[in-house]
Amino acid sequence: MKTLVKATLIVAAATAMASPALSDPLEDAITARRGYYQVILSNFGPIVGMAKGAVEYDAEKAATFANTLQTLSMLNNGHMWPAGSDNAAMDGKPRALPKIWEDFPGVQEKGQAWAAAVGELASVAGDGLDALRSKVGAVGESCGACHDTYRAKSF
Amino acid sequence: MSEEGVTPTELRRVWDLPTRLFHWSLATCVAVGWYLGEYRGFDTIELHFFFGYAIGGLVAFRILWGFVGAPASRLSALLVSPATLLNYLREIGKPRPSYWAGHAPLGSLSVLALLALLAVQATTGLFIEDDALFAGGPLSGSVDAKTQGTLAQIHFIGSRLILAMVALHLLAIAFYSIWKEEDLIGPMISGWKKVRTDHKAASNEATSTDAAD
Numbered sequence A: 001m002k003t004l005v006k007a008t009l010i011v012a013a014a015t016a017m018a019s020p021a022l023s024d025p026l027e028d029a030i031t032a033r034r035g036y037y038q039v040i041l042s043n044f045g046p047i048v049g050m051a052k053g054a055v056e057y058d059a060e061k062a063a064t065f066a067n068t069l070q071t072l073s074m075l076n077n078g079h080m081w082p083a084g085s086d087n088a089a090m091d092g093k094p095r096a097l098p099k100i101w102e103d104f105p106g107v108q109e110k111g112q113a114w115a116a117a118v119g120e121l122a123s124v125a126g127d128g129l130d131a132l133r134s135k136v137g138a139v140g141e142s143c144g145a146c147h148d149t150y151r152a153k154s155f
Numbered sequence B: 001m002s003e004e005g006v007t008p009t010e011l012r013r014v015w016d017l018p019t020r021l022f023h024w025s026l027a028t029c030v031a032v033g034w035y036l037g038e039y040r041g042f043d044t045i046e047l048h049f050f051f052g053y054a055i056g057g058l059v060a061f062r063i064l065w066g067f068v069g070a071p072a073s074r075l076s077a078l079l080v081s082p083a084t085l086l087n088y089l090r091e092i093g094k095p096r097p098s099y100w101a102g103h104a105p106l107g108s109l110s111v112l113a114l115l116a117l118l119a120v121q122a123t124t125g126l127f128i129e130d131d132a133l134f135a136g137g138p139l140s141g142s143v144d145a146k147t148q149g150t151l152a153q154i155h156f157i158g159s160r161l162i163l164a165m166v167a168l169h170l171l172a173i174a175f176y177s178i179w180k181e182e183d184l185i186g187p188m189i190s191g192w193k194k195v196r197t198d199h200k201a202a203s204n205e206a207t208s209t210d211a212a213d
């Protein structure tokens, strides 16, 4: 009996210790994609700063950020959107609307439009401030087009 | 309807100049501001803010004018009693002009609703931002992300309600013009409106039952 109790306690303790590592795959996917967008933001932000004149234009930096953005646009992120990780199913955590899972072609279309705009930005980002400015707006607007349709305003 | 000629009417200047200027400025700013919000772009988002401030200022002015303006513009005239409203609703379907010396009761309520909606819209706008366009209201840094999300949701729903109210407003004008054969646009331009002589300026001072009832 004593051994049984001991064994039970050990198993319970081990489970308790292991559980943080065995985190929810849905939560992981959400963390991953939110991180992905934060990385996008951190590369796009400085470019916008230059376009708006808040930061001085630097051709080399602009090109690096834009190229990184382009690389990010080519990453496969399909695994970051498991079914059941929408904002209706996971109350209060993500902002991804269920509509995403009902309309994958639509999401892809917005994603491709965004990638195309990023590609155009990357091809001119190092060619001077005016060239950069001429392509920044389309990128921001393509982010917004996806958010307006597939992302909830509130958590 | 046969008693139509019974109600004596006269031409009266119901809308004072500030109210008329306010009205057409607001109409312009809401149309342009709404468009600039709905189709906001990288280069035009700041213009959306600008029109939003203008609307906020106009609404503030209108509330002030509601205390000092001409009788038909007073808030006291817009705050109609349920009895006045019910009396008016009973006869609203009759195909003859209301000859109301100001906003008819239902219209009064819609004015108040629209002003309230626009006030909420301009206020929530101050606190929200568009993270793709890297632009936001001047107070967007002062609230946490969750609150900001809620306010953005209110700003979005508000923009739909404003659109609905504007549509209703235009439909009502068409209804008065076509069905009741009463022109409401002319008076908002010239200030002069054909009104019942027994009608006091403030709508809630009037008895809405007339000889026809």
Ligand code: HEM
Residues within 6 Å of the ligand: A148, A153, B030, B033, B034, B035, B037, B038, B039, B040, B048, B049, B051, B052, B053, B055, B056, B118, B121, B122, B123, B124, B125, B126, B127, B128, B129, B130, B131, B135, B136, B137, B138, B152, B155, B156, B159, B162
């Ligand atoms: C009072 C009149 C206003 C009207 C009628 C109006 C209307 C709109 C509309 C239709 C949208 C698009 C909603 C959407 O699709 O998400 C919008 C978005 C927005 N408005 Fe306004 N707005 C007003 C005032 C303001 C003001 C005063 C500000 C800030 C100073 C502001 C800041 C914004 C921002 C930042 C967005 C983008 C929100 C987002 O990305 O979720 N608005 N507005």
